[in-house]
Amino acid sequence: MENLYEKTLSKEQIYSGKIIDLYIEEVELPNKKKGKREIVKHPGAVAVLAVTDEGKMLMVEQFRKPLEKTIIEIPAGKLEKGEDPLLCAKRELLEETGFSCEAMESIGSFYTSPGFADELIHLYFTDSLVKEGEQMTDEDEFLNVLEVSVDEAKEMMSTQKIHDAKTAYSVMYMELARALKK
Amino acid sequence: MENLYEKTLSKEQIYSGKIIDLYIEEVELPNKKKGKREIVKHPGAVAVLAVTDEGKMLMVEQFRKPLEKTIIEIPAGKLEKGEDPLLCAKRELLEETGFSCEAMESIGSFYTSPGFADELIHLYFTDSLVKEGEQMTDEDEFLNVLEVSVDEAKEMMSTQKIHDAKTAYSVMYMELARALKK
Numbered sequence: 081m082e083n084l085y086e087k088t089l090s091k092e093q094i095y096s097g098k099i100i101d102l103y104i105e106e107v108e109l110p111n112k113k114k115g116k117r118e119i120v121k122h123p124g125a126v127a128v129l130a131v132t133d134e135g136k137m138l139m140v141e142q143f144r145k146p147l148e149k150t151i152i153e154i155p156a157g158k159l160e161k162g163e164d165p166l167l168c169a170k171r172e173l174l175e176e177t178g179f180s181c182e183a184m185e186s187i188g189s190f191y192t193s194p195g196f197a198d199e200l201i202h203l204y205f206t207d208s209l210v211k212e213g214e215q216m217t218d219e220d221e222f223l224n225v226l227e228v229s230v231d232e233a234k235e236m237m238s239t240q241k242i243h244d245a246k247t248a249y250s251v252m253y254m255e256l257a258r259a260l261k262k
Numbered sequence: 263m264e265n266l267y268e269k270t271l272s273k274e275q276i277y278s279g280k281i282i283d284l285y286i287e288e289v290e291l292p293n294k295k296k297g298k299r300e301i302v303k304h305p306g307a308v309a310v311l312a313v314t315d316e317g318k319m320l321m322v323e324q325f326r327k328p329l330e331k332t333i334i335e336i337p338a339g340k341l342e343k344g345e346d347p348l349l350c351a352k353r354e355l356l357e358e359t360g361f362s363c364e365a366m367e368s369i370g371s372f373y374t375s376p377g378f379a380d381e382l383i384h385l386y387f388t389d390s391l392v393k394e395g396e397q398m399t400d401e402d403e404f405l406n407v408l409e410v411s412v413d414e415a416k417e418m419m420s421t422q423k424i425h426d427a428k429t430a431y432s433v434m435y436m437e438l439a440r441a442l443k444k
């Protein structure tokens with residue numbers, strides 16, 4: 081098997097921000113030639129597939145500035161420095177929807193864009209929701225909470241109201257669970 | 263329903279690169295306060311779930327500099343300026359694996375990281391592969407081609423050799439197809 085490693089020859093920080101940092105690295109490619117890599121550093125994120133007693137998925141409608149539009153996603157947020165992903169998932173669920181839960185389990189962690197970013201998203205599942213109160217979002221965060229059935233979610237995917245990878249994965253997770261139960 | 267729109271007040275380009283650009287936008291939040299958004303602009307990408315006559319998924323093993331490790335993914339690549347996603351998917355499949363195909367269909371398009379990036383990945387499916395020859399990768403691209411069964415892919419997910427969203431989605435797509443057939 082070919083050695084695929086790329087050694088860093090030099091590294092320049094272009095930007096250090098509130099959420100992301102940007103670096104340019106000059107690398108030695110496997111054929112010993114030089115290449116350039118543009119790399120976004122991200123603290124990582126969590127997302128929660130939260131299912132109500134009626135079998136509906138909790139979702140949030142949010143304006144996403146990079147897309148210049150509103151889309152519907154499962155509750156999610158970025159990790160604070162050093163924060164445990166499970167605790168972060170419970171915090172984000174409570175802040176964005178007003179629900180806590182009795183139990184929450186990991187259903188996988190995925191790099192979202194390994195070509196240019198190190199963002200790792202930790203995905204959790206819960207179906208033991210407890211309504212605590214209203215949403216308590218960050219001061220720069222505005223969203224509407226929805227309860228969506230699997231079939232409604234599939235319809236929203238076809239009209240691109242649901243249009244992001246973590247939510248599409250979660251909808252398919254629910255479909256697979258339903259198919260395996262039959 | 264609350265109005266969630268964020269109006270751009272000012273926009274500064276921080277970086278213009280080979281693959282990504284970085285902008286900082288000052289926005290007016292729905293409560294009329296000001297906020298800051300860090301936005302990565304990306305040309306978009308394609309990925310191909312390509313299934314052999316033996317029911318195995320074509321995958322590529324590649325060193326991903328942002329992760330500082332080698333992972334296994336379905337064939338993928340970024341769109342050239344103005345390129346049709348379907349043609350791009352066929353080109354990337356041929357370049358990375360040496361396979362063309364008789365037919366290829368869309369199975370969805372997803373934003374990978376809507377919180378900070380506009381990357382949209384177009385996912386395609388084919389099971390009519392034709393071996394054309396060897397891989398013909400870009401000059402800064404090095405990878406090994408693998409053929410992986412669904413059960414092997416699930417094992418690779420548990421050991422994090424498969425660790426990215428588009429590939430995890432594709433493995434679940436195959437699982438769902440198998441579950442619905444039974």
